[in-house]
Amino acid sequence: MKKTAWPAVFSIVCFCVYFALGAWGRHGFVSEEYMNYLLAFCYGFLGIAFVRLCTHLIFDVMYFRRTGREAPDLLRIMFSLVAYSIVGTIILASVLKYNVTGLLATSAALSVVIGLALQDTLGNFFAGAALHIERSFKIKDSIKFGERAGEVESVSWRTTTVRTTDNSFLIFPNSLLARDLIEVFPYDGLHQHKVEFSASYSLSPRTVMDTAKKVLRDLEDVSCEVQPEVRIARFAESSVDYQALFWMKNYMKVVDVKALFRERLWYAFYRDGIDMPFPARHVLFERVKPGRRPQAICMPDYRCIIDGIDIFQSLTRSEKDALVARNNVRIYAPGECMVRRGEDGESMFVIGRGKAEVRVSANGTHSTVAVLETGSYFGEMSLFSGEPRSADVVALEEAEVLEIQKPSIQALLDENKSLAETFSKKVTERLAGLERYADSEEQETILVEEKHLLDRIKNFFNLSG
Numbered sequence: 185m186k187k188t189a190w191p192a193v194f195s196i197v198c199f200c201v202y203f204a205l206g207a208w209g210r211h212g213f214v215s216e217e218y219m220n221y222l223l224a225f226c227y228g229f230l231g232i233a234f235v236r237l238c239t240h241l242i243f244d245v246m247y248f249r250r251t252g253r254e255a256p257d258l259l260r261i262m263f264s265l266v267a268y269s270i271v272g273t274i275i276l277a278s279v280l281k282y283n284v285t286g287l288l289a290t291s292a293a294l295s296v297v298i299g300l301a302l303q304d305t306l307g308n309f310f311a312g313a314a315l316h317i318e319r320s321f322k323i324k325d326s327i328k329f330g331e332r333a334g335e336v337e338s339v340s341w342r343t344t345t346v347r348t349t350d351n352s353f354l355i356f357p358n359s360l361l362a363r364d365l366i367e368v369f370p371y372d373g374l375h376q377h378k379v380e381f382s383a384s385y386s387l388s389p390r391t392v393m394d395t396a397k398k399v400l401r402d403l404e405d406v407s408c409e410v411q412p413e414v415r416i417a418r419f420a421e422s423s424v425d426y427q428a429l430f431w432m433k434n435y436m437k438v439v440d441v442k443a444l445f446r447e448r449l450w451y452a453f454y455r456d457g458i459d460m461p462f463p464a465r466h467v468l469f470e471r472v473k474p475g476r477r478p479q480a481i482c483m484p485d486y487r488c489i490i491d492g493i494d495i496f497q498s499l500t501r502s503e504k505d506a507l508v509a510r511n512n513v514r515i516y517a518p519g520e521c522m523v524r525r526g527e528d529g530e531s532m533f534v535i536g537r538g539k540a541e542v543r544v545s546a547n548g549t550h551s552t553v554a555v556l557e558t559g560s561y562f563g564e565m566s567l568f569s570g571e572p573r574s575a576d577v578v579a580l581e582e583a584e585v586l587e588i589q590k591p592s593i594q595a596l597l598d599e600n601k602s603l604a605e606t607f608s609k610k611v612t613e614r615l616a617g618l619e620r621y622a623d624s625e626e627q628e629t630i631l632v633e634e635k636h637l638l639d640r641i642k643n644f645f646n647l648s649g
């Protein structure tokens with residue numbers, strides 16, 4: 185307001201002098217021409233006060249209230265230039281009685297000369313104006329230009345000043361920003377950032393992804409509005425490389441957040457006894473059983489799990505040992521379909537770790553028949569009866585299963601034919617559970633299946649009697 189007060193005071197003083205001289209002028213003291221000049225001064229100061237007041241109201245009050253940030257200098261300068269030109273022209277034409285048309289013609293010629301001399305400066309000026317009109321970026325937004333990035337501090341009629349993360353200032357000529365590609369990170373919006381890290385091949389992706397997501401969620405500056413994501417970027421020579429995607433508002437903190445993420449991840453891995461990968465070459469000579477998986481993944485005790493499974497209760501110790509020893513372990517990612525309805529299947533699965541959902545789909549929607557926990561089994565219906573798979577079985581979380589193949593069951597049934605009855609009872613129970621989700625035609629098939637199940641099992645395994 186000080187800026188407005190001074191010209192206003194000058195204007196009042198000039199008006200007082202003007203009127204005082206006007207009174208003397210009647211006695212021929214001051215000529216009319218000088219009086220006109222004085223009046224022009226009065227209006228000139230008044231005009232300056234008026235333009236400054238308008239600038240203050242428009243930019244410091246209205247603009248600030250609407251946008252919550254300071255108006256760019258360039259806008260103020262442009263507004264003032266136009267307003268002062270109008271005030272000046274009015275004073276010249278109405279007070280000093282100048283022929284403004286002639287002046288405009290002269291100024292056009294002058295403009296060409298000035299324009300040629302100030303080509304670069306004017307280029308920057310108009311580039312700055314274009315950036316404002318297009319609203320390419322605003323004060324407080326962050327911009328990235330090539331390798332350089334920072335927060336926009338001010339946009340003047342010639343340059344844009346950007347503050348970097350190390351608190352130095354980059355001053356870009358406006359014409360450069362208008363011409364080249366810039367990346368803008370709005371200060372009031374979320375933007376995605378990526379950070380890469382590596383983990384050992386011996387860790388399951390789910391373990392790594394869950395740990396990294398937890399670390400990201402705990403970081404203060406990472407937004408919780410959009411959940412962070414972690415995905416595999418590549419299988420590198422000595423490690424699996426992951427990419428963590430997270431969302432932030434404050435671009436100026438990205439470098440710090442990435443550093444903090446790496447630090448916290450190290451601690452999280454260390455707490456869980458997980459080694460960080462480093463370039464290494466292991467030369468191992470080993471006879472590997474197909475389907476065996478890396479040692480570092482914690483192995484469930486399948487022998488113990490088999491002890492708790494009802495259909496295997498009557499087996500001897502050595503038969504149970506053989507079941508575990510002769511079959512392979514498989515690992516599935518969350519959401520993977522382990523068994524698909526309608527497919528042929530000659531194996532059953534014992535869940536060593538994780539959960540699975542038995543589901544049947546119809547008309548694009550699916551119904552959950554059962555959720556199977558660790559220690560449960562599935563796939564026995566096809567294995568025992570030779571029928572196609574009766575439902576989809578999907579891993580709800582990372583799941584590890586022992587896949588028992590037909591030859592193992594065949595060996596058991598050859599030794600102990602009464603097992604067929606135990607198997608048929610269990611399958612009948614599960615068929616009953618499926619009935620609810622079947623249409624009338626399928627229900628009839630299920631009933632027929634139930635009736636002849638024992639015979640089918642005996643047939644399928646070539647058991648006489």
Ligand code: CMP
Pocket residue numbers: 523529542553554561562563564565566567572573574575576577613614615616617618
């Ligand atoms: P299978 O038909 O080979 O493949 C799908 C599997 O889903 C099936 O074997 C069973 O193991 C399982 N399943 C089907 N119905 C049920 C049920 N009602 N309860 C639990 N598991 C089931």
